[in-house]
Amino acid sequence: MNKVITVFCLLFFIGAANAQQASDYFPTQTGFEWKFKAIPLDSVSNPVNSLAYYRIDNFESVANYQGKLANIVQTKSGPLQTILLQPYLDSLFYNTEGTNGFEYFSTRNIEPFLISLDSAGVASNFSFLSFFRSLQDWYDVYRFSAGSTEYTLLQKDTSITIGSTGYNFRFKYVGKKLQDETIQTVLGSYNCKKFLLQWRISYLLGPIVFDLLETKDTIWIAPSNWIVQDIIPGQYIDNLTILGVPPFSIPGLQTKLTDEIVVTVPSEDPMPNAFSLEQNYPNPFNPSTKIRFTIPSVIASETKQSQLVTLKVYDVLGNEVATLVNEEKPAGSYEVDFNAARLSSGIYFYKLQAGSFIETRKMILLR
Secondary structure: OHHHHHHHHHHHHHHHHHOOOHHHHOOOOOOOEEEEEEEEEOOOOOEOHHHOEEEEEEEEEEEEEOOEEEEEEEEEEEOOOOOOOOOOOEEEEEEEEOOEEEEEEOOHHHHHHHHHHHHOOOOOOOOHHHHHHOOOEEEEEEEOOOOOOOEEEEEEEEEEEEOOEEEEEEEEEEEEEEEEEEEEEOOEEEEEEEEEEEEEEEEEEOOEEEEEEEOOEEEEEEOOOEEEEEEEOOEEEOOOHHHOOOOEEEOEEEEEEOOOOOOOOOOOOOOOOOOEEOOOEOOOEOOEEEEEEEEOHHHOOOOOOEEEEEEEEEEOOOOEEEEEEEEEEEOEEEEEEEEOOOOOOEEEEEEEEEOOEEEEEEEEEOO
């Protein structure tokens, strides 16, 4: 009997020693940099290349954050033309303990969607933004030693009034370790751990659970490189009509490593030949953001080298809340700062007008 116990203990400790440590998958040195290209996906997961943008993450430091020793990764995103010039304005937080990889769940990336739900007035007594902000915490989402069984990371039931009727809903966050997969990237081939993370929203009718909405986020993690690929398919949701919610689409996102972000030194600074109004960055923002625009040289004539340019900000009701530019401008590229410290959270629009050219873009202020 003692021999059996000895053999069992030996096998147990050998297995524990050989278990994959989460720290083996995170870079060992600060300064490590990831460069990604992110392509939005439509409701049937076709890539919308015209809306592609870029992201750079940098392993900045290791420090305590919300009760854990965190690997702090600075992140920024924007168009290819300006991504290298932009400052890092946000952070991601990871922690590795034994065979588990922890991630601090933040509503940062989904807040525009949550704000749109609240603005639509779907639920009169419920704030999706406040609810999900209450769930911000550390979760061991990457369980490297897990089998193929799904594991629950969070489950919370709540009541929501839609119209004049109260409904009971369940919000559930689950993970699952999929079969390891070797993927090819622009930086080479990686044998990755593969995980599926899902948010599920269900309707509770007594003991019966009706699944209404489910997101799917597939993530590939490579040794010493952490996340090298992330794909969220788009969805068309049409099963909420029983709750008075019309069909709607949720866009997806494909994020992969890229070699397109390179440092270039232009030989000269050419004058712009077309109007443009760029997306503000950062967006969402709090409380300030930058807006860039260009006035082309073709507007200039022999007698007039500039024209009146206005850049104004409006709220969702169409009320003007700020005038950022109202003067004659010669051809060139411009950047202005917008400080919204006196404004409340929400969606705003900024409009550029120069002669017959008019363009408007949307931005989101988050407190």
